[in-house]
Amino acid sequence: MNIPLIALRIDDRAAIHWPGETLTGEYQIDAVGPDDLRAVEFSVAWYTEGKGDEDLGIHLFQRFTAENTPDAALGEHRRFQVVLPNSPLSYEGVLVKIRWCIRVRVFTSQGRDYCYELPFQLGNVRPAQAVLETGGKEDAPPAVKAANGRFQLAAAVGVRPPSDE
Numbered sequence: 001m002n003i004p005l006i007a008l009r010i011d012d013r014a015a016i017h018w019p020g021e022t023l024t025g026e027y028q029i030d031a032v033g034p035d036d037l038r039a040v041e042f043s044v045a046w047y048t049e050g051k052g053d054e055d056l057g058i059h060l061f062q063r064f065t066a067e068n069t070p071d072a073a074l075g076e077h078r079r080f081q082v083v084l085p086n087s088p089l090s091y092e093g094v095l096v097k098i099r100w101c102i103r104v105r106v107f108t109s110q111g112r113d114y115c116y117e118l119p120f121q122l123g124n125v126r127p128a129q130a131v132l133e134t135g136g137k138e139d140a141p142p143a144v145k146a147a148n149g150r151f152q153l154a155a156a157v158g159v160r161p162p163s164d165e
Contacts, residue, residue, distance in 0.1 A: 004106045005031040006116040016121050019086040027104050029075035037074040039065045039107040044082050050096035089123030094130045
C-alpha cells in the first residue's frame with residue numbers, strides 16, 4: 001500500500017480570519033485504493049504550545065467510515081464550511097501560544113494513521129513580548145515599574161499596565 005496523499009486547502013487564504021466568518025475549503029485523499037482506507041476524519045481545532053500542559057479544543061469534528069458513508073468513496077473530494085467561533089483567538093505569547101488549524105486524519109486498513117494540518121489565524125491579538133528590567137526604577141519601562149519583579153509580560157491586548165501616579 002502507498003502512503004496516502006492528503007490534499008487540504010482553505011479557499012480564502014487571508015492572513016487573518018475573524019470570529020463569525022465562514023471558513024470554506026476542500027480536501028481529498030489520493031494514492032491509495034478505496035479498500036485501503038478504514039476512516040477519514042476532518043476537524044477544525046485549536047491547541048496550545050509552550051509552558052505547562054498542552055490543551056486541545058475541537059470546534060468541528062467529522063468522521064467518515066465505510067459504514068456511515070456507504071455510497072461514497074472515503075478518499076473522494078469533499079468540501080467543508082464552518083462558522084468560526086468567538087474564542088479562543090490565535091495568540092503568540094512568550095510562555096504559551098494558541099494555534100488554530102484544519103486537520104485531516106486518514107486511517108488505513110493496515111492499522112496506520114496519517115495526519116495533515118493546515119494552520120490559520122483567528123483574530124488579531126498582538127503578540128506578547130518579554131520586558132526585562134533595565135536597572136534602576138527610573139529607567140524601566142512602565143510595564144516593569146508596575147511589576148516590581150525581574151520581568152513582566154507586556155500587555156498583548158492593548159491594556160495599559162497600572163501607572164505609578
